[in-house]
Amino acid sequence: MGAAETVRDLLAEHGRTYADEAGITLRDKPAPLYQLLVLTLLSSARISADIAVASAAELFHAGWRTPERMRAATWQQRVDALGRGGYRRYDESTSTQLEKNADFLLTRHHGDLRRIRPGRDGSVDDLVAALTDFPRIGPTGAGIFCREVQVVWPEVGPYFDDRALGSARELGLPADPERLASLAPRGRVADLAAALVRAG
Known part of the structure; x- marks a missing residue:
């Protein structure tokens, strides 16, 4: 499975920020x-x-x-x-x-x-x-806050904390934040970061 397909599956299964889940x-x-x-x-x-x-x-x-x-x-x-x-x-x-x-x-x-x-x-x-x-x-x-706040503070992103990057490595995805973010659909970098944490 290629990187794009892995990201698509991650977002389909886990692509919701924790903030959104908390209401x-x-x-x-x-x-x-x-x-x-x-x-x-x-x-x-x-x-x-x-x-x-x-x-x-x-x-x-x-x-x-x-x-x-x-x-x-x-x-x-x-x-x-x-x-x-x-x-x-x-x-x-x-x-x-x-x-x-x-x-x-x-x-x-x-x-x-x-x-x-x-x-x-x-x-x-x-x-x-x-x-x-x-x-x-x-x-x-602080990493959790940065990971989630990039939805409304775009200058913080692309931000993936250590847990998200560790999960990306395990899944064969790039561990470089810019490259990893480029795989996410527009506006869904925080969703991808949260999905990676859940998958890990």
Whole structure:
């Protein structure tokens, strides 16, 4: 099977971003970008992606789609929502981290992640560095955020984190981001990155 066919099959089977699966309509606006940050925080723990997505959806269903609302929720309310999503192993510490994360965003960036968006001359490395300043977001989490945000911040792309590139190698696809992106239909690089992570 050629590279084009492999990509076509990947997208047919797994081609949906995690943000989309969590019910986030990603736009270059403060609330959906914050929701992606929440999903990133949840995905940064040693827990399955499905549980992270389900738990993010529970938090958003409870109405905590902005840092102000997340911070205003009680610790126990957040724990209960995480539990409903299946996020039980880390629910108590994560509830605390969600509050710290929201507080950091409000204090440092006035609640708006667009303040860390790379400019035309900006570096993705600078974005990763800004993201890892957030409580509980490490390099892996920053990679998840970059992988998903390229849908609305095209200057971040083509972005494939280490897990996506490892999966590409295993499938015989190019491990060079530019070459790999060239195999994706227009506008579907983030879908391909997510599909590679799922396939891996």
